[in-house]
Amino acid sequence: MTRTDERKPSIFLLSLGCSKNTVDSERLMAQAVASGLTFNDEVDEADIILINTCGFIEDAKKESIDETLAAIGKKEDGSVREVYVMGCLVELYRRELAEEMPEIDGFFGTRQLPEVLAAIGAKYREELFDRRELLTPPHYAFLKISEGCNRRCSFCSIPKIRGTYVSQPTEQLLREAALLQQQGVKELNLIAQDISVYGYDLYGKSTLNDLTLRLSDMGFDWIRLLYAYPLNFPLEVIDTMRERGNVCNYLDMPLQHIDDRILRSMQRGIGRSETIRLIDEIRQRNPEIRLRTTMIAGYPGETREEFEELLDFARQTRFDRLGCFPYRHEEHAPAFILDDTVSDEEKEERVGELMELQEGISASLNRKLEGQTLKVLIDRIEENVAYGRTEYDAPEVDNDVIIELGDTVAKEGEFRQVIIEDSTAYELFGRLCDE
Incomplete structure (x- = not known):
């Protein structure tokens, strides 16, 4: 409901979750500021609490719930007037949240920016779509090049949360990048659920490399590529990294596992041999590249032998950066129909084993930098x-x-x-x- 108060309310915005959520919050802030609203860093000095939630993994869901309950407490003791909740968790559990938390003044999904703004007393303006109030330090920012995902990885609920893959038009991204540059941004981090297929829906092919080249031409000091999918990755981007001094020799490519049976069950569309060939080709094209990946331990049915295969792969490949998560049953993900056979204790132990191995690899790689x-x-x-x-x-x-x-x-x-x-x-x- 649009407000008629003479004094505009001040907002305390809590943005949880990933960098893609951060961009959503920054866009919301720019729209709200254009309507004359202000944001307050101190929750007790604000009129409204607005929480942009994450719903991707169990720990993130818990954090979102805990923060929402804390906000309800602030409303009940009179510290704030209203509380609104938006984002990924709402997409998954809108009805349940509304039933359990009637104190919340409104729930909004990931594609309801105009409705959120109306609720807090602002107006959505299409011409301000590219504008952002940065939540990052002013020298770096994230550029979200697409929304949603067409992959159907069995462990992931993102397609349900964010919808199908929609590339942002290149010209729009260049305008947004120019605005960020005017704000003082020196490092531009390209993000999406899957940067590999950027452009297919608009131009009939991956245009990630063309976008990277055009952004490079704009004169950013660093351009970084995050969250590449291994299947259909455009290798010409690796050549661009080698040839362009301001395109970082860095690629974040989550692989999740290496065992063929598990990769098939995960519906990744790529197997062990193709994965190894891809990594070899990337490193051959650009020997200076640093690779980050993410793995999942304790996927349903994962045997000790299959986990040992993952350990051996990490040991031999020597990723520069590696993270690992224990598999968690997500009711909105396809793998929820599988038997969650690995105990939570075993999952955590496997994560610990892999991260201990990676710690040794990382220490060894870092020692080589001493003196440089x-x-x-x-x-x-x-x-x-x-x-x-x-x-x-x-x-x-x-x-x-x-x-x-x-x-x-x-x-x-x-x-x-x-x-x-x-x-x-x-x-x-x-x-x-x-x-």
């Missing part, structure tokens, strides 16, 4: 210590470069040359080169 001078982007400075990243590290998930500043001066958002002096599995320690 690397270009580092300073993300933040706390108590005379600077925390930055190399081109081989994505925001929020990868290694930090930790720099004791002493009497030297550094600024957040600037690139500096750093001599790496020490390392751990997930950190590099260095000092700034003398100017």
